[in-house]
Amino acid sequence: MIFAKENGRTIPKEDKVFALSGRAKEAIAAKGKDAVINATIGALLDDEGELVTMTSVVDTIMSLTPTDYAEYAPIAGTPAFKEAVQKALFGNFKPSGHVRVCATPGGTGSITSVIANYSEVGDFVLTHDWCWANYKNICSQNGRNLATFSFFDDEGNFNAADLEAKVNELAAKQDQIVLMLNTPAHNPTGYSMTLEDWDAVIGILNKASCRFALFIDVAYIDYAGEDDEVREFMPKLEELGDNVLPIFGYSASKTLAAYGMRCGAIVCMTKDEETAEEFKKVVEYSARATWSNCNRAAQVVMGKLYAEPELQKKADDERRGYRNMLLDRGKTFEKVLNDNGAKCVPFDAGFFVTIACDDPAALGAELEKQDIYCVSLAKGIRVSIASISKEKCVKCAEAIAKLLK
Amino acid sequence: MIFAKENGRTIPKEDKVFALSGRAKEAIAAKGKDAVINATIGALLDDEGELVTMTSVVDTIMSLTPTDYAEYAPIAGTPAFKEAVQKALFGNFKPSGHVRVCATPGGTGSITSVIANYSEVGDFVLTHDWCWANYKNICSQNGRNLATFSFFDDEGNFNAADLEAKVNELAAKQDQIVLMLNTPAHNPTGYSMTLEDWDAVIGILNKASCRFALFIDVAYIDYAGEDDEVREFMPKLEELGDNVLPIFGYSASKTLAAYGMRCGAIVCMTKDEETAEEFKKVVEYSARATWSNCNRAAQVVMGKLYAEPELQKKADDERRGYRNMLLDRGKTFEKVLNDNGAKCVPFDAGFFVTIACDDPAALGAELEKQDIYCVSLAKGIRVSIASISKEKCVKCAEAIAKLLK
Numbered sequence: 001m002i003f004a005k006e007n008g009r010t011i012p013k014e015d016k017v018f019a020l021s022g023r024a025k026e027a028i029a030a031k032g033k034d035a036v037i038n039a040t041i042g043a044l045l046d047d048e049g050e051l052v053t054m055t056s057v058v059d060t061i062m063s064l065t066p067t068d069y070a071e072y073a074p075i076a077g078t079p080a081f082k083e084a085v086q087k088a089l090f091g092n093f094k095p096s097g098h099v100r101v102c103a104t105p106g107g108t109g110s111i112t113s114v115i116a117n118y119s120e121v122g123d124f125v126l127t128h129d130w131c132w133a134n135y136k137n138i139c140s141q142n143g144r145n146l147a148t149f150s151f152f153d154d155e156g157n158f159n160a161a162d163l164e165a166k167v168n169e170l171a172a173k174q175d176q177i178v179l180m181l182n183t184p185a186h187n188p189t190g191y192s193m194t195l196e197d198w199d200a201v202i203g204i205l206n207k208a209s210c211r212f213a214l215f216i217d218v219a220y221i222d223y224a225g226e227d228d229e230v231r232e233f234m235p236k237l238e239e240l241g242d243n244v245l246p247i248f249g250y251s252a253s254k255t256l257a258a259y260g261m262r263c264g265a266i267v268c269m270t271k272d273e274e275t276a277e278e279f280k281k282v283v284e285y286s287a288r289a290t291w292s293n294c295n296r297a298a299q300v301v302m303g304k305l306y307a308e309p310e311l312q313k314k315a316d317d318e319r320r321g322y323r324n325m326l327l328d329r330g331k332t333f334e335k336v337l338n339d340n341g342a343k344c345v346p347f348d349a350g351f352f353v354t355i356a357c358d359d360p361a362a363l364g365a366e367l368e369k370q371d372i373y374c375v376s377l378a379k380g381i382r383v384s385i386a387s388i389s390k391e392k393c394v395k396c397a398e399a400i401a402k403l404l405k
Numbered sequence: 406m407i408f409a410k411e412n413g414r415t416i417p418k419e420d421k422v423f424a425l426s427g428r429a430k431e432a433i434a435a436k437g438k439d440a441v442i443n444a445t446i447g448a449l450l451d452d453e454g455e456l457v458t459m460t461s462v463v464d465t466i467m468s469l470t471p472t473d474y475a476e477y478a479p480i481a482g483t484p485a486f487k488e489a490v491q492k493a494l495f496g497n498f499k500p501s502g503h504v505r506v507c508a509t510p511g512g513t514g515s516i517t518s519v520i521a522n523y524s525e526v527g528d529f530v531l532t533h534d535w536c537w538a539n540y541k542n543i544c545s546q547n548g549r550n551l552a553t554f555s556f557f558d559d560e561g562n563f564n565a566a567d568l569e570a571k572v573n574e575l576a577a578k579q580d581q582i583v584l585m586l587n588t589p590a591h592n593p594t595g596y597s598m599t600l601e602d603w604d605a606v607i608g609i610l611n612k613a614s615c616r617f618a619l620f621i622d623v624a625y626i627d628y629a630g631e632d633d634e635v636r637e638f639m640p641k642l643e644e645l646g647d648n649v650l651p652i653f654g655y656s657a658s659k660t661l662a663a664y665g666m667r668c669g670a671i672v673c674m675t676k677d678e679e680t681a682e683e684f685k686k687v688v689e690y691s692a693r694a695t696w697s698n699c700n701r702a703a704q705v706v707m708g709k710l711y712a713e714p715e716l717q718k719k720a721d722d723e724r725r726g727y728r729n730m731l732l733d734r735g736k737t738f739e740k741v742l743n744d745n746g747a748k749c750v751p752f753d754a755g756f757f758v759t760i761a762c763d764d765p766a767a768l769g770a771e772l773e774k775q776d777i778y779c780v781s782l783a784k785g786i787r788v789s790i791a792s793i794s795k796e797k798c799v800k801c802a803e804a805i806a807k808l809l810k
Contacts, residue, residue: 002680003581003618003650004687005525011690015480043477053471061474062467066458069466072448072664075420105510105667108697120410121526121548134693141694143526143548176408213408245408259477260701262510262667275407282409285416288539289546292513295700296665 009140017375020364024373037372037396041387042187042351043259044223044322049389052322056315057256060301073296075284077103077265080303085265087306089218089250091227093234095269098276102266102283103294106259107219108134110249110266111180112290115142117282118213118247119178124170127180130345130354132187132217133377135180151191156346158193160200171210179205182217183233184224185350188375188382190330192224192348198233206241214244219251223323223386224349227316237269245270247279252302256315257322263298326351329385333393340401351386355400366403372396414545422780425769429778442777442801446792447592447756448664449628449727454794457727461720462661465706478701480689482508482670485708490670492711494623494655496632498639500674503681507671507688508699511664512624513539515654515671516585517695520547522687523618523652524583529575532585535750535759537592537622538782540585556596561751563598565605576615584610587622588638589629590755593780593787595735597629597753603638611646619649624656628728628791629754632721642674650675652684657707661720662727668703731756734790738798745806756791760805771808777801 017040024038033049044052076082082101104110111134119125121143127135128151139146149166153159170177181201184192193201205212214237224230237246245268252263268279287293305315326349333353337344345354357363357380364376374396375382381400385393422445429443438454449457481487487506509515516539524530526548532540533556544551554571558564575582586606589597598606610617619642629635642651650673657668673684692698710720731754738758742749750759762768762785769781779801780787786805790798 002677002683003616004522004683005581007521007525009690009694011686013686015689015693018479051472051475053475058471058474061471066463066466067456069463069665070456070458070663074423105696105699108693108695112695116412116546117409120412134697137690137694141521141691176410211408258475260474260698262696262698262700272407278407278409281416281418284420285414285542286546288420288513289414289542290513290517291510291667291696292539293665293667294510295667297702 008143020373020375023368027371031371035371037388037392039372039374039383039385039388039396041384043386044257044326044351045387047389052257054257054315054318056305056311056318057258057301060304060311061297064297064300068300069297071296073103073293073299075102075287075293076280077101077294078296078299078303080307081299084302084306085250085252085267088252088255088302089248089267090234091231093231096238097269097271098273100268100276100280102280102287103299104264104266104287105262105291105294106253106264107217107249107251108138108264109291110264111135111138111215111217112142113266113283113286114178114213114215114247114249115139115144116286116290118176119144123174123178125178125180126166126170128182130186130189130379131182151189152346158197158200160197160204163201164204167204167208171208174210176211176213178213178215180215180217182219184218184230185220185348187220187350188352188354188377189345190347190350190353191345192230193233195233195236198236202236202239205244208243210243212244214240214246215249216246217249219249219254220350222255222319223326223351225327242272245275252298256298256301257319258298261298262295263302326386329388329390329393332390333383333385333397336394336397337401340398342401342404345380351384353383353385354380355383355404356380357404363400363403367399370399372399413548425778425780428773432776436776440776442793442797444777444779444788444790444793444801446789448791449662449731449756450792452794457662459662459720459723461710461716461723462663462706465709465716466702469702469705473705474702476701478508478698478704480507480693480698481685482506482699483701483704483708485712486704489707489711490655490657490672493657493660493707494653494672495639496636498636501643502674502676503678505673505681505685507685507692508704509669509671509692510667510696510699511658511669512622512654512656513543513669514696515669516540516543516620516622517547518671518688518691519583519618519620519652519654520544520549521691521695523581524549528579528583530583530585531571531575533587535591535594535784536587556594557751563602563605565602565609568606569609572609572613576613579615581616581618583618583620585620585622587624589623589635590625590753592625592755593757593759593782594750595752595755595758596750597635598638600638600641603641607641607644610649613648615648617649619645619651620654621651622654624654624659625755627660627724628731628756630732647677650680657703661703661706662724663703666703667700668707731791734793734795734798737795738788738790738802741799741802742806745803747806747809750785756789758788758790759785760788760809761785762809768805768808772804775804777804
């Protein structure tokens with residue numbers, strides 16, 4: 001470092017995913033898009049490789065007035081946005097306690113906020129071993145450490161025993177743990193925690209000797225399955241003890257299929273009004289002292305979509321169509337993989353499927369030779385089924401299964 | 406604190422400015438907008454109290470395609486945006502060294518970025534005693550301390566002697582200092598550093614025993630005066646020694662008069678390519694690990710505006726009109742104040758004028774009784790001339806001068 005300060009971070013010279021995606025684009029330019037499988041992109045593309053946008057959303061964007069763009073939004077978001085987020089996040093579930101909402105720049109901002117406000121420098125934040133790589137960067141950026149528990153046991157079930165062991169280990173060192181669970185349609189595996197998994201988690205947290213900020217990253221909830229079904233775990237959160245504060249990380253960018261608008265929210269749900277007010281106070285303070293207010297246009301769009309039942313229905317219907325396309329790709333990918341003697345890490349739904357392997361970098365390099373571009377993780381390879389057609393899912397799964405033999 | 410962690414921050418229960426602005430809005434609702442002077446708003450309003458938007462910008466927004474909103478922008482911004490920022494920031498000045506640009510959520514994001522990447526936890530960041538209150542919050546949010554030098558001496562000139570004293574004091578403790586200077590059209594005073602001020606700063610930094618990240622917050626540059634004149638200090642920065650890295654905080658939200666779009670950038674300018682590459686690496690890393698990428702639509706608008714000379718001219722002309730309106734308000738405010746035997750902190754241009762006084766809170770309360778709403782700072786009262794008509798500038802200046810007698 002010359003002028004910059006490393007500050008405990010390990011900053012790579014180059015973003016590997018960015019470089020990989022650059023090579024994929026070059027290959028497409030040279031050989032045509034049919035010849036290349038670019039499964040690196042974390043956005044939903046249609047079968048022709050075009051970014052999916054929703055007519056209901058686009059029409060609403062086009063109806064905005066100049067002031068909708070120009071005016072500062074309040075730090076926590078416009079009142080209509082905060083209402084909309086509650087409808088979008090909770091669906092038909094009505095929390096009995098106190099809910100507070102604060103706008104964040106995408107889902108990423110909500111993770112920054114929970115870490116900055118509910119843990120201390122040097123703390124360990126706990127999450128599943130399969131996790132979005134950026135969890136670690138965000139911890140590191142904030143001087144926190146990331147500890148992990150094994151997400152799955154040897155049978156491929158949720159590993160409650162390891163969660164409990166890691167919780168007890170950390171509880172001996174910290175009076176409070178930020179526990180981050182990304183579900184449903186977990187990135188990168190596509191796993192959705194079952195109601196039984198949730199019972200186990202609640203049991204473990206309720207009897208632990210420390211407090212928890214339980215951060216549930218629901219970025220992919222709207223692509224995980226039917227709206228009511230994927231929210232069935234929410235009422236269970238009301239069984240959590242006074243030592244646990246549930247906090248959601250919500251990504252409106254994904255709900256709207258408008259990633260570039262950077263619209264998300266951090267949302268708490270608690271029986272204790274004072275805890276809710278404290279949440280409001282700290283997350284708004286840190287927002288103001290980090291990025292200030294958020295993109296107003298996106299908030300107005302959310303407000304409009306969820307204020308008009310007909311418009312909301314139109315958006316929900318559109319999204320259901322794309323979601324079914326995505327679910328079909330996922331199930332197809334998994335079936336082809338299985339039919340060819342391989343398997344993926346437990347998968348239910350979402351943008352990604354992951355295949356565990358001993359040498360992900362080598363597997364990635366072999367795939368690249370066949371013009372198949374996937375992101376290598378520490379313990380496996382991640383395939384973005386969101387960004388490739390069903391036909392390419394078949395080819396990709398076959399190629400991976402063959403290489404793993 | 407119940408679940409939240411104070412983390413060295415002093416988090417107020419309520420945002421005072423927000424509460425004040427709420428009371429101003431209530432007064433307007435009750436008594437009509439002509440009867441109330443709401444000089445709390447940090448955005449440019451026309452003489453009727455309506456938010457100023459630029460036709461060139463609005464037309465460009467309306468020309469965007471769905472993908473312009475929907476697609477993720479690269480972390481550092483789209484190539485066209487990065488080009489546009491250089492044109493917008495530097496105008497006719499062509500830096501001879503290496504420039505790197507990274508998108509940030511508004512000007513606030515650029516401040517977060519420089520502090521997170523160019524200072525360490527526990528460090529002192531140095532700025533002028535008159536400063537945007539959020540500087541302190543951002544330091545505090547990042548575990549840094551804010552040290553200040555007296556911006557002005559007793560004659561109302563730039564206080565180079567105190568800057569030098571404070572630099573030497575900190576240089577004894579730190580090997581590097583982030584020095585933040587907000588100019589031209591400084592918030593909250595409206596002061597623009599002169600070329601002589603800059604000579605003094607450059608002399609002090611070049612002979613100091615430590616390194617500097619010299620952060621120049623130019624958020625209000627496009628409202629400070631004629632484009633070339635307000636950039637005359639820029640070539641001087643090339644006289645800085647190897648121990649100083651100049652970094653700009655740029656606010657496209659203000660250039661576009663589209664605050665709600667949250668579009669800004671952090672920009673470095675250095676003779677050393679390695680230092681430039683290091684800048685790119687660390688600011689992109691911290692962006693990804695804090696808010697990820699930024700609002701793409703705003704980037705596309707910037708890209709289009711600055712790629713088309715005619716469109717840029719149209720925007721520049723529009724802005725000049727509003728800027729002249731603003732400059733006229735400022736000069737009028739200052740004159741009325743002086744004519745009534747009072748004076749403001751040295752003022753040149755910009756959104757705000759500040760009047761020093763012994764008990765700002767009491768002065769603010771007295772003004773509020775007359776339905777004049779201004780923000781009380783530690784050492785004075787801040788009047789947003791950006792948000793009130795020339796007529797109200799006269800009334801406000803008269804009222805303040807009278808109360809100060």
